[in-house]
Amino acid sequence: MPVYLLILAAAILIPLTAYAVYLLLKLKQQTQAKLQTEQARQADAQAKRQQVIEDIRYIAAAMLEDRCELSEGVMRIGKLLEILSLSERVSSDYPALFLHYQRISSHPIMDARKALEKKARMKLDLQRMKSEVELEDAILAEADKLKTLSWPASH
Numbered sequence: 001m002p003v004y005l006l007i008l009a010a011a012i013l014i015p016l017t018a019y020a021v022y023l024l025l026k027l028k029q030q031t032q033a034k035l036q037t038e039q040a041r042q043a044d045a046q047a048k049r050q051q052v053i054e055d056i057r058y059i060a061a062a063m064l065e066d067r068c069e070l071s072e073g074v075m076r077i078g079k080l081l082e083i084l085s086l087s088e089r090v091s092s093d094y095p096a097l098f099l100h101y102q103r104i105s106s107h108p109i110m111d112a113r114k115a116l117e118k119k120a121r122m123k124l125d126l127q128r129m130k131s132e133v134e135l136e137d138a139i140l141a142e143a144d145k146l147k148t149l150s151w152p153a154s155h
Contacts, residue, residue, distance in 0.1 A: 049084060053150065056077055056081070060077065060146035070100075070139060071100070073143065074097055077101075094145075094146070095138075095142075096141075097139050097143070099131075100131050100135050100139060103127065103128075107124050107128065108124075
């Protein structure tokens with residue numbers, strides 16, 4: 001094979017090889033950056049999840065210590081479990097809490113409650129109080145379990 005063909009082949013192959021190596025290195029950098037971004041996102045999500053779990057524990061403890069009204073605690077815990085997408089998964093573990101939550105979750109709060117007529121507010125209060133009386137001991141027992149419970153990192 002003539003030398004000029006070898007030189008021509010080398011002149012073509014060397015730049016192509018260099019470009020292929022450059023592209024492979026760039027792909028590796030992009031893959032690593034994507035992996036780091038995903039790991040950071042997962043760590044952030046786990047930290048937020050852990051904070052919500054801590055909030056649930058805190059509310060449960062507050063309910064047991066009479067620092068938080070029963071219905072308010074049930075509403076807050078119910079909403080937080082929904083945020084974690086755990087409501088369906090743990091509802092059978094906390095039946096009283098979820099029964100009371102189901103009964104009162106549609107009750108208006110704050111300005112919407114103030115806008116109701118007095119008779120309507122009293123009717124809702126009576127429903128809430130009946131449910132509280134009926135389920136109080138069971139809810140407090142479940143709150144006692146919730147204040148020390150931890151969930152796995154993924155669900």
